Amino acid sequence: MTATSLSTTTRDEHGARQNEHASSCPGPDTGSAAGIQLTDISLSYRQGSQAVHVLDRIGLSLAPDEFVCLLGPSGCGKSTLLSIIAGYVQPSGGSVRIDGKHHTKPTPQVGVVFQHANLFPWLSVAGNVEFGLRMAGIGRKERRRIASFYIGLVGLEASAARLPHQLSGGMKQRAALARTLATEPRIVLMDEPFSALDALTRESMQLHVRRIWQQTRRCFFLITHDVDEALLLGRRIIVMHPNPGTIVQDIRNPLFQDTDAPSFSILRASKDFADLRQHLVSMIAGSGSNSR
């Protein structure tokens, strides 16, 4: 009797302490607002006797309808940061929260578009787009309806029945985007999604993604090392430096136009674009000379 009541008390105490911890943790900067909060994300590992710091206390707050471009030289830890947000890698310190809830493992709430389309080769475009819905236990009819909406959104209606190996690089990437969007994630992570495409396809994909963002208004988080891409797409641009990976700049992109048909060519020709581009390029280049 005594033992049971004792153990219950401890458990209650423990639970209370956990609750207390949870309510105190969000802190002044995160609050309980909707969106994605990264708090003091650090990642380091030991290599022999040396500690390697990949990420150092990254803090970010992303609005639910943000378009963020994360810019940085290769090796600055931006892909690692994406893996942590996706839940593939556990940080050594800090936390990821979505609408105030801890996010520690991959879920459909956080969609990922990879550098290579990464489609399931045995499924048609429609089958790929339906995959996440099938995992969620959604019935066939409803699955079809939702999938055809997103296939239409990325303009692949004519290729819905094709297998991935019958698609071009740009089409594959669009199918991958539709597959990710179909589960209605809170945030869509994209890891240099256009870097494997040729220049013309890349530009049309950028326009596509811009338009899809405007139609869906989800949080898009795009990693790139291409300054032009960040300036054309990002409403917010974040610059990272390596060794260890830290955020050195977090700006609202003054060139961002929330219009239906932004003209990339006119934008590119403007003086503001050239100036801002120069500024960002020198920031990234600066990180290289500092580190080594």
Added chain:
Amino acid sequence: MPHPNAQPAEPVRTDLRNGLYLIVSAVSVGLALLIWWMASRNEWVNPLFLPSPPDVWSAFMTIATEGYKGTSLLAHIGASMQRIAVALILVLLTAVPLGILCGRIRLLRAIFDPFIEFYRPLPPLAYYSLLVLWFGIEDTSKIVLLYLGGFAPMFIAAVYSARRIPPDRIQGARSLGASRWRLYLYVILPSCLPDLLTGLRTAVGVTYATLVAAEMIAAVSGIGWMVLDASKYLRSDIIYAAIIIMGIIAILIDAGIRNLIQRVSPWAEH
């Protein structure tokens, strides 16, 4: 012979060339038959070693119509095929799941690998007598022998296929909500399928090669037993006929699996 399913860059010319090579293959086989026929007709070789093609043909017709030792030819083939089929089904049911799990989980691999690596290179005949001791002289020991022969190549193919799934694919699937058994059923298994079928091809080959050995002890049916029994009576015409039947069956099975691979995984390179 060129691969019949190779993706042609220039369809017309490649088709033409494929046809040409097919004709060359046919001529080559025809020539071999001609030499065989001439060698036996002119008695260059003792007819006991090399019966003439007509002799083999008539032996074939006899066993095809009258059967061999009281059992029809189809029943002999059926008995052998049944042993192989049962063994292969057991192989698929055990080696595939175990191999995939071992490919995914390092600890399991560490547990099973030493045993597989140990018994894999053993000639099946080395332990056949033990199997007879354990499982009796009836069909069970034969099936176990074929099973053990086919298990190793299938297991190794399954481990290999599971290990070479791109990590991105697994992570992407998890981000789409596939967890635990769904991940295995909907992502890992289909990813492995092309390699598994290639493994099945190898397993069929090994099982088939072991078949004659399996039917050597205390069998009264089977195409392999037929060869051994005929050799006791020096009926080389029946031996040749049976060997040719075995060869043709093997080619048909292999073609069937190759066709299946093409249909199941048209994106993979084979």
